[in-house]
Amino acid sequence: MKQRLLFLGPPGAGKGTQALRLAAREGLLHLSTGDLLRAEVQAGSPLGQEAEAVMARGELVSDDLVLAIVRGRLEQHGGGWLLDGFPRNLSQAEALESLLVSLNQQIEGVILLELDDSVLIQRLLARGRADDNAEVIANRLQVYREQTAPLIAHYESQGLLSRLDAGGSIEAIEERLASLLVD
Numbered sequence: 001m002k003q004r005l006l007f008l009g010p011p012g013a014g015k016g017t018q019a020l021r022l023a024a025r026e027g028l029l030h031l032s033t034g035d036l037l038r039a040e041v042q043a044g045s046p047l048g049q050e051a052e053a054v055m056a057r058g059e060l061v062s063d064d065l066v067l068a069i070v071r072g073r074l075e076q077h078g079g080g081w082l083l084d085g086f087p088r089n090l091s092q093a094e095a096l097e098s099l100l101v102s103l104n105q106q107i108e109g110v111i112l113l114e115l116d117d118s119v120l121i122q123r124l125l126a127r128g129r130a131d132d133n134a135e136v137i138a139n140r141l142q143v144y145r146e147q148t149a150p151l152i153a154h155y156e157s158q159g160l161l162s163r164l165d166a167g168g169s170i171e172a173i174e175e176r177l178a179s180l181l182v183d
Contacts, residue, residue, distance in 0.1 A: 001026065001181045001182060002108040002109040002181045003026075003028065003079070003080025003081075003108060004080055004081055004100075004105055004106065004107055004108045004109075005022075005028070005080075005081070005082045005083070005107070005108065005109050005110070005111060005181070006082075006083045006086075006087075006107055006109075006110045006111070006155075007019055007082065007083070007084045007085070007110075007111050007113065008110060008111070008112045008113070008148060008151060008152065008155075009111075009112060009113030009114065009115075009166060010113075010115070010120055010140075010141055010144045010145075010148075011120065011124060011137070011140050011141065011144060012115070012119075012120040012121070012123040012124040012127075012137075013113035013114070013115050013120065013166045014113055014115075014123075014166050014170070014173060015084050015085065015113055016032065016084060016085075017170060018113070018166075018170075018173060018174060018177055019032070019082050019084040021170070021174055022082060022174075022177065022181075023082050026080065027079060027080070028079070028080040028081055028082045029073065029074075029077045029079065029080070029081040029082070030081075030082050030084060031070060031073055031074075031081055031082065031083050031084065031086070032084045032085055033066055033069075033070075033083075033084075033085050033086040034085065036066075036069050036070065036073065037051050037055075037061060037066070037069065040069055041055075047065065047068055047069050047072070050065060051065055051069075063091065063092050063095055064095075066086065066092075067092075067095055067096065067099055070083070070086070070096070070099065071099055071103070074099075074100075074103055074105060075103065081105075083096075087151065088147055088148070088151075089147045089148075089150070089151065090150045090151060090154060093151055093154055093155075107155075107160055108160075109160055109162060109180075109181065110155040110160045110161045110162070111162055111164050111177065111180060111181075112152060112155075112161055112162070112163050112164065113164050113166035113173075114163055114164065114165060114166055115165075115166040115167055116167070117141060119167060120137075120141065121134065121137055121138075121141075124137045125137070162180045164176055164177055164180060
């Protein structure tokens, strides 16, 4: 089975759910950049202190800082891993690839979770988060498409991209995902 993976997909496609299940089942290190940043802040590490200061100003954490945190986790981990929600754009992808080459841990597969907008919107509204209203969701989907379309082409051109129908039950999606990851 492929052991070094990226998950791409729009908000609501189930990346986090499937990443957690796959990581637990296969013993992969699950790296969600949001979770990583929160963990570094909570640990009070130098990188966490830097990230906390940036976030307190209401700014986005820089790609360099996110990459430094990812590097730290990958250097400490000898096994397989799954990156969920990073990279989000082509410049992040190129920086990540340079980092992975230096660690001799190249990406083995990129899974694109795909779902119709109508289903995505229903799922996101059902989550009941304060920031999940129809207007915000439509904007998030537009931003995702603008930033991620080049990533899809990038990984497709490298022969790494597999498309996964993210519709149906969690278990059905998990079964389709497992069949994509067989070497």
